[in-house]
Amino acid sequence: MLTEKEILSDLKISRTTLWRLKRKGMPCIKVGSSYRFDRNDVVNWIENNQGGEYSEGYFEIPTISDNLILQFPSNQPKILSQKIKNNYKITISYLLRHNREYLDKLLTIEELNELEARLVEFNSDVKNEDAVKVFAEAYTSILKKRHQNEYIENCDPKLDRFINNKNELKIIWGDCLKVLKKMKSESIHLMITSPPYYNAREYSQWENLNAYLNDMRLIIRETYRVLDNHRMWVFNVGDVFDNDNLKTKSVWGKRRLPLGAYFIKIFEEEGFEFVDDIIWDKGEVESQRHKNGGVNYPFYQYPLNCYEHILIFHKHRLDISRIPCPVCGSLNVNGNTQSEIGVQSWECKNGKCFERSPHNRGKRFSLRSNMMQDISKRISENSIDEFILSKWRRDILKFPPVIKIDQNGNNRIGHSAPFPKDIPEMAIKYFSYAGEKILDPFAGSFTTAIVAKKLGRKGIGIEINKTMFEPVIEKRVFEEFNGQERLEKFSL
Numbered sequence: 191m192l193t194e195k196e197i198l199s200d201l202k203i204s205r206t207t208l209w210r211l212k213r214k215g216m217p218c219i220k221v222g223s224s225y226r227f228d229r230n231d232v233v234n235w236i237e238n239n240q241g242g243e244y245s246e247g248y249f250e251i252p253t254i255s256d257n258l259i260l261q262f263p264s265n266q267p268k269i270l271s272q273k274i275k276n277n278y279k280i281t282i283s284y285l286l287r288h289n290r291e292y293l294d295k296l297l298t299i300e301e302l303n304e305l306e307a308r309l310v311e312f313n314s315d316v317k318n319e320d321a322v323k324v325f326a327e328a329y330t331s332i333l334k335k336r337h338q339n340e341y342i343e344n345c346d347p348k349l350d351r352f353i354n355n356k357n358e359l360k361i362i363w364g365d366c367l368k369v370l371k372k373m374k375s376e377s378i379h380l381m382i383t384s385p386p387y388y389n390a391r392e393y394s395q396w397e398n399l400n401a402y403l404n405d406m407r408l409i410i411r412e413t414y415r416v417l418d419n420h421r422m423w424v425f426n427v428g429d430v431f432d433n434d435n436l437k438t439k440s441v442w443g444k445r446r447l448p449l450g451a452y453f454i455k456i457f458e459e460e461g462f463e464f465v466d467d468i469i470w471d472k473g474e475v476e477s478q479r480h481k482n483g484g485v486n487y488p489f490y491q492y493p494l495n496c497y498e499h500i501l502i503f504h505k506h507r508l509d510i511s512r513i514p515c516p517v518c519g520s521l522n523v524n525g526n527t528q529s530e531i532g533v534q535s536w537e538c539k540n541g542k543c544f545e546r547s548p549h550n551r552g553k554r555f556s557l558r559s560n561m562m563q564d565i566s567k568r569i570s571e572n573s574i575d576e577f578i579l580s581k582w583r584r585d586i587l588k589f590p591p592v593i594k595i596d597q598n599g600n601n602r603i604g605h606s607a608p609f610p611k612d613i614p615e616m617a618i619k620y621f622s623y624a625g626e627k628i629l630d631p632f633a634g635s636f637t638t639a640i641v642a643k644k645l646g647r648k649g650i651g652i653e654i655n656k657t658m659f660e661p662v663i664e665k666r667v668f669e670e671f672n673g674q675e676r677l678e679k680f681s682l
């Protein structure tokens with residue numbers, strides 16, 4: 191057995207070639223963190239793989255059912271792998287034929303017609319990887335539509351058209367609970383906000399803590415429906431010092447209310463999975479309220495609260511609808527264990543699939559891994575720069591809050607609680623792709639949407655207080671984009 195270095199110099203092949211073969215199932219042995227290869231194996235695999243994964247001159251399997259059974263017995267992988275590598279071509283019409291039995295079972299007649307109508311424009315020039323991609327996208331979008339149709343009567347088609355029109359900066363005036371209820375299911379790719387904090391400002395007053403948390407819960411419940419599957423929610427909230435107004439309303443009832451902790455529980459109860467709590471260190475704060483009059487004896491003193499939470503949640507709605515293998519496009523797949531709670535994983539059972547593990551297992555995949563591994567998404571617009579990566583390397587980080595009051599004592603932004611751009615910047619770069627729709631249901635001064643637009647995404651905000659924020663947002667959009675961008679508005 192030879193080491194990687196020895197085999198590369200011996201056979202004069204590139205590291206990429208070696209890894210490509212390994213990925214296709216060429217045997218090797220793992221020793222610690224490196225691999226050993228058998229020279230004869232590598233030579234054979236190179237010979238059998240001259241044409242690349244998807245080569246031209248193909249044979250199409252004449253009968254469909256014949257192709258739907260596992261045809262890759264582990265005792266003769268070599269002969270078959272040779273046949274596959276050199277004699278295969280996938281087109282859309284081939285995939286429709288190959289998957290016929292499954293499509294007939296899985297889709298209604300209307301859905302099948304729609305699938306065929308969507309694919310009709312793609313002729314036989316679309317081949318192999320491209321054909322698999324086009325087919326898989328059309329098929330999964332039909333499944334998505336089926337899910338969206340379960341709620342469609344409650345949606346507002348005008349609102350939906352507004353959200354999906356070409357403009358990239360949009361504000362919806364209204365109560366976000368009401369607006370969210372009229373939005374299509376799974377139609378937003380990422381949510382980011384800083385909610386109104388319990389009784390912290392003049393615009394956010396509730397009778398007691400429970401009333402507040404309950405209002406927030408209803409909104410979070412609706413965002414679960416509206417957020418696309420396997421996507422994220424980035425929620426910035428600070429703990430507040432106040433009276434919960436439950437047992438007592440007096441000043442003595444004031445204490446630290448751990449809003450961050452309460453929100454985590456609510457998000458979890460509404461179906462989200464907790465991913466992270468990044469601590470935003472706000473540096474020195476102005477408030478002196480924890481100092482308790484300088485009595486330097488036990489039980490009087492507590493540190494000042496100078497951090498906020500950046501809570502991160504995942505939506506994993508378990509969807510067990512069969513999806514095609516991302517390598518070969520076959521629907522001949524078996525349900526596997528869930529790779530994460532709520533993420534259905536599959537294993538390709540098409541014996542002619544190109545990608546098999548060294549132990550001859552089929553390609554394993556899920557909707558989530560398909561999205562994350564999609565090579566066409568690895569473009570510069572989606573790459574995260576070194577600066578951001580190193581800035582957000584640790585889960586405690588320090589950046590200043592937005593300074594609200596200028597030297598003359600005027601509120602500069604015209605709003606009492608804007609969050610710094612750092613938060614949406616990280617959230618958008620880490621958890622969305624260019625062109626996607628980013629929603630802030632408590633838009634305030636529109637920070638999320640502005641950052642989204644600057645990063646090539648679509649920024650959408652919902653804000654209840656039109657009188658206060660319309661002039662603020664308009665001014666900000668004008669300044670941020672030098673009057674070059676139009677803000678579109680919708681009222682509900």
Ligand SMILES: C[S@@+](CC[C@H](N)C(=O)[O-])C[C@H]1O[C@@H](n2cnc3c(N)ncnc32)[C@H](O)[C@@H]1O
Pocket residue numbers: 364365366367383384385386387393605607608609610631632633634635636637638652653654655
């Ligand atoms: C903490 S601020 C958001 C700050 C924002 N991230 C920014 O940078 O400006 C909360 C905002 O939510 C708004 N709001 C409160 N309740 C709302 C509701 N039910 N629907 C929509 N907006 C609401 C408030 O008017 C306020 O502007």
Ligand SMILES: [Zn+2]
Pocket residue numbers: 515516517518519520538539540543544545553
């Ligand atoms: Zn496959």
